Every structure is written in structure tokens, then in C-alpha cells.
Amino acid sequence: MALIDRARSLLVFAVKNPLAFLYILLQEILAFVFSPAPPPPTGHLHRPRIAVIGGGLTGVSSAAHCVGHGFDVEIFEARPKAKGLGGIWSRVNSTSALQIHSIMFRFHPSVKWESAYPSQEQIKKQIVSVWEKYGLDKKTTFDTPVHSVKKDSFGKWIINNNTAEYGTFDGIIAAVGSCGDPKMVSLPNHANFKGPTFHSSDLDGKQVKGKKVLVIGGGASAIEALEYAVKCEAAEIDVLSRSDKWIIPRNVFVDAILSMNIFGGETSFSWIPEWLLRKFFYRDLDDISPSGKGLYTDTPMVNSELFDQIRAGKARWLRGDIVSVEENGILFNHRAKGVPKGGPGHESQVQGDVIIMATGFKRPSLSFLPDTVFEDRYGPPNWYLQVFPPQDPSICATNSTYLNAIGTVGNYHIGIYTRLLLMFLVDPLTRPQEPLMKLWIEFTRFVKQFAPTGAFDFFTYAELIYWYCFVSIVNPFRWKWVPFIFFGMFRGLPATVVEQEDRLRDSNGKAK
Template identity: 70%
Template structure:
């Protein structure tokens, strides 16, 4: 499993050799070239489109924002001081991507996305400022975008790559108009002067860590992170992160106390008080950061647990809660002074409402889909990286290619496509396997669980066996295509014989 992480994508050897050459096209006239609509020009959308083009498919990318805010997704809209939280080996979102540092900056990641976009000739295949409002299927099984077949044509498949981070989420604070300083969202900090000032960061997730890094690099005098709950924080260490992602069950198990105890004793150490007690590490996405603890130990930052009562002219009236006391519970109120308030409150989740209404019918609404990304009834729709809730692993790299190749397999080979009944059966089976999980079955997963999903789904259908090397490693597509054509020829012959009789 560790080697899989180090590779970044199991298809690296094959696709890296082709990354700088003209992508191939399907030459077999009996298997026409498929066309896929990719919705979203972020990291996942660009990578998925590159995989499609590299395997002989045609694509059209639709992005709702203009090029400067849309190409690269969230990485085109965050601060220049933002950097990758996980090791870059675990964020190789395409085999041809190479970083110069272990934790690349926002600029380096955006440059890699744009480079990939240009390398696979996706510029002429991308339309910006185009919001997708509907995707509808014709009686012939083709997809129409925004009811506009005349302009965009028809598509064989849909890759919904909207991601999980849309516009900034900035809920109002009680009496925030009284504040004498400035209030910013954590994604809008470039150029803001906080040198020597007291910075109050509202929130305790990944956005809070990024705001902390900005405040540190900008020379803030004092930093207070105001968090409503304790979050699991893990080291910026590729080995630790990989080992945690090896939980095949994707849930809290009887042995989960071991990594939790080790983290408390060897990573939190004297700061064990801010480690979660109610939530296990396999129930939420942990933050990967070591800078926070360094700043706390040096007295430059404080992690404060509690609730905001109101905003005063000189700071925030805060209800400090003891460890284990739930949100909104009793505590000690006190004023925390500050000059700047940073709202590290995350981002609104992009909508998938453009998809057919029936994909949201309970109990099979996202994320409770086949392999979490294929809605029952529609194996030709793949919501790549757009349905997960929480995870431990490299969400956003190796499985982009695997999921895209699953879609390619389904579109190319009819015998591999799952039926609606089977897709629902797989979902029900996964729910049963995770019935003891503290979260819902698809609310949390690890990378080891994803690998189990992939292997199980390939093994269960013999018609998919010939595609195994292609799905996992991106190689061997020519052989499956030959077999698919032989199967198609046999079906045509059988159909001809039935008609003659």
C-alpha cells in the first residue's frame, strides 16, 4: 500500500512515457470514438479530461467561472501563502505531474494544472463562463448539455468534476458590525496587512490552518484560533499519512485506539488537551500540519475551544469550554482581544443539481452511489471527487485516473456495465459491511477501502477481468478493444441469425 502511495498513480510508468507526445486516438472503426462532457476545470476536471484524451476519447470541458478564477478550481482562488497539507507524493493528480518541493505552494500547484491543460490540448476543448443547468439523456442514450445540442453536440458520458469547494462560506457573527477592525474570509488574505497585529481565526478546519500559515508568514503579533470543536491533526509526514490510510475497513475499529494513542503521546505530547476525545480519527478528515503545534509551543498562537457569544469593538466575547463539554455547553466567558478577524469557515459545496432528478432519490442519493461516484441507473455518469464527505488518503490523485478509466470501460464495453439493480445491491452490501461505523457508510473512507472497492467490483464480473490492467495501470487497452470487437461481432451475427429464422 505504501508503494502505491509513493507512485502517486499506478499508471505512472505507462502514461509518463506518453505525457509529452500526441495523445492516441481509437483507430478501430467498429468501435467509434466516444465523447465525454467534463463539468469543471479544476484539478479533477483537467486531470480526468487528460486521461480521457490520452486514451483516445474526445472531451468538452465546461467551467462556470472565467478562466482566471476557474482554471485550476479552488487552487486559482486561494491565497498565495497556501500550500499543500499532504506530501506532494500523495497529490500527483496526473502521472505527468512533477513538483519541485515536498509541500508545493498554491502557485506551483496551479502551474501544474495549467501545464497539464495545455499539454493535452484541452484549451480548445474548454468553454468558460458556462454554467451547466441540466444534462438530459435522449432516447438513443446520448447526453445533451443545457438543452443545447446545436452548440455543444451530444455526449456518450458525463464526468461531473465540480469538487467540494465553491464560493467562500462566511456566516455572520453576532454583532459583528461593532468590531473596530477588519473581517476577512480565509481565502481572501493576499495583500492584507497583519504585521504585529492580533489575529483571531474563527474555525478549526483546514482553512484555519491556512489562515494560521498566512498570519505566521505575515508577522502577526499574536494568533488565536477560535474553534467550536477539537480536530484531529496529523504530522506532515508521508509515512504516517500512508499508514493511517491503510485501514481497509474505512471506519473506527477495535484497534483504532492504537494510532490515536500514538498521535497523542508522540505528536500532540504536551498539547494532548486539544486532541479530540469524542470523535475517532477514522470519522473525519484530519488536518495535516505541524506548524500549529510549533506556534503554540512558542507562545505565538493559541488554540481556544468554545463558542462565540458576540463581537465587541476590540475583539470577541468567547465562551471557553472545558475538554469534553459539547458545543453550546457551559463554560467561562471572556473577551479575546483582536485587531483582525479571519473567517476560516470554509466554502459552499458546489451543487450537482444539473444531474437528472432521479439520482437524488433516497435511499440512493449521493454519496450513497455505486463506488460512491456512479449514480444507480447511470453508469455513464461519474461524479469524480464530487461526492465524498470525509476521508483519510490522497483524495484527488490516483483514483482520478482509476475512476475515469472505469467510466471509459463502461462506455466502451457494454458487457461491463452494471445494471441499476446491481449498483443498488453493491450500495446495500457496503452499508451492511459498515453498519457498525460511527458515521454513515459512505460518509468516511480510507484509501485502502477504495482499493478494496475497486478490486471487488472488477473481480465480481468476469467480463471486466480483461480490463483490470487498464483500469488500475492505464495499460492494455488495445487488447480489451480487440476482445470487445469480437464480442460485438458475435452479437451482430447472433442477431442476424435470429432475424433470418
């Protein structure tokens, strides 16, 4: 009877919410087809053994891919479990939510979202779910900052010079991300301000109802702070931004189309999406759209409600520079569109009772890696596929060298990078040599020589797929791995071929 009732309720849900039902069904199919099976509790995981540095979304996903394919891992997280597991999603406001559609934020095939724009709590819950499902709770060391990784005489990696406690590793996944501790910039004469100052990541429990709120910054954190102030019924909200950033709609189809620019930068046709955004999205608010700054030069903000708040008179978006902080607000130099930072404008005091510093986060350091991987001209982000230092392809810095992009945080690229690393470690014939890795970097620089940013400073998701296809095709020994690289399937077949190749090499060596 219970089964019949459940089927009936599911049918009613499908009829009333057809799109939501199809999305849930799609996730179930993707999870069934592409999720690697978790290892059994008593299952033996073998080498290569991977050290994953960072317990955030990327680290957990990468480690889950490793153990799902039968390889051993150990996650090292600098913070305690409460603040470390989940990375930045464990350290932001409970009111934070995903700005892009959740179908573009499937960081692992087994993730199943219940809504299009999940909250911080839902995102953290999914990260923890993957962590537990793949038995990573037994393979995570918290409160352990990694200060050094170096190789021993056998070519194995040692973490913090401590083989007695951690053993050795065959590969390193640096998954420290791009957001560390909150960044608080220094404002001139800030001590004069009578009211409180908060960072945008620490707003839970802060009362701003009926107050005049000043948001310092013009990025995604500023929009999040603005939304928080609106929900808390602030009397006035002013966002003080030094620079202009593109804002694109919260629309999965628009975002996906924009990420399909395979050139990974500005082209002679980039004016078309920019004109369309100004005409149909900015409309009467074209004045706050960027001037002289291409859409494919910086990570855009994704939000559809911001303009509604401005049009409704609930918020203002002011362009200019902070001159000084006063007792009851900020002396602000308003700049016209197109005038650069620090340029001429007109000064006036913007009244405020509360200052919210939407100034982002400090970037975590990769300095624990060997000095050799920071070679001039070939330092991050100028690495092979942006994540493999040409000096050593047993290191993979997924989502840790990223600067700007239009794309997603999908399981697709996290999984591909992880499986590429596993392939390099398992199959010697697939490993890229340093000269060829540097040649690929130079080739990419040549292809993107007219881009307004550096070759690896900005990319699109379509460009990533091109990179993966290109490097898979150029080496015939990688062809047998293609289903595994792109979909995580049929690992057994190429692994068997590699074993035969190893036997042939051994027998030829003995014959000689």
C-alpha cells in the same frame, strides 16, 4: 560541453540531495510508464465522447486521461479561465501550500513536483501544464455554468439543452469538487467590530503585522490563516474553534500508514493510532486533542508546525463558542475538553484587531444532474463506488460526493474512476445493472454497519482499493480490462475483444 556540465551538476545534486534526487527520478519513471500519450495536434479522437463538468484539478486530470486513451471530451467551466482553470487552487492565497506530501497529491501520472510541499503557484502551474500538454485548451468552454444534463431519444447526453453548439455526449464526469465560493457565516453583533474582516481565502496583500488576529474556525483553513498571520508577524493570534478535529503529522509515512485501514472507519484497534498521536505528537498539548471523537470519523488536518507555534507562544487554540462580537474583540465562551458545542463554560473577551473567517467554502451543487439520481437511500454519497449513481453508470461524479476521508488526491483513483467509466461505455457486458449496483451499496452498508459514520460518509484509500478490486473480480467480462482499469495499459487488447463480441451479437441477431 553543455551536456557534460549538465551531467556534472546533476551528479552533484544527487550527492548533496539523495532523497530529492530519488523522488525526482521516481516521478520521471512513473510519468514514462503510466502517462497516456497526448494526442497529436491533428489526431482524431473518437467516441465515447465525455462531457467534463468543472475545470479544476479533477476535471483536468479526468479529461487528460480520456484524450490520452483516444476518447473525445469537452470541459465546461462556470468561471472565466483566470479563476476557473485549476479550481480552488486558482482562488486561494498565493501563500497557500500543500499540507500533505506531494507524492500523495500526484493528480495525474505526468505531474512532476519540485518539492515535497509545493505552493499554490506550483500546483496551479502543474494543472495548467497537464491541460496544455493534452490539448485541452482547445476542448474547454469557460464562462459556461452547466444548469442541466439530460438524455435525448437516442440515449445521448445534452448539455444545457444546446445540441447545436455542444453536440451530444456518451458520458458525464461531474468534477465540481467540494469547494465552491467562500462561506461567510453570520456572527452575532458583527457590525460592532471596529477592525477589518477577511475570508481566509482572500488574504493576499492584507496587512496584519503587529496586530491581534482572531481566526474563526477550526479546520484546515484556520491553520492556513494562522500560518499566514505568523509569517506576517502578527502580534497575537487566537484561533477560536467550536469543535475539535484530529491533527496528524506532516509525514508521508505516517499519513500513508493511517490511510491503510481497509475497513474505512473506526475499529476496536483505532485507539492505538489515537494513543500514539496523543503520546508522541500532541504531547503536552493533549488538551486540544478531540475527546470522544475517533480518528476515522472526520478528515484530519495535516500539520506539524501548528504545535510549534503554540508552544512558542505565537498562537493560542481556544475551544468554545462565540457569544457576541465587541468593538475590540469577541466575547467567547471557553469550553473544557469534552463539553459539547453550546455547553457550559466561562466567558471572557478575546481582544482582536482583525478577524479572519476561516469558515470554509460552499459546496458546489450537483443539481444539474437528472432528478432520478437523487433517489431516497441511493442519493450521493450513497452511490456505486461512491461516484456512479445506480440509476445511470454513464455518470461519474469523481471527488464531488466526497465528505470525509484519510487518503490522497492521487492520479490512481482519478484515473481508475475515469477508466471505469470508459469501460462501461465501450463494453456493454461490463456495465453494472441498477439492482446489482444497489445491492453493492447495501452490502457496503452492512459491512460498515457499526461505523460511527454512514457507510459512505468516511473512507480510507485502502478501502477504495478494496472497492476497485471487488467490482473488477465479480464480473468476469471486466477481467480483460483489469490492466487498463488499474494502470491505463493495454487498452487495445480488450477493445479488440469487444469488437469481436459486437460482431458475434450482430451476426446472431441477423441469424435469428
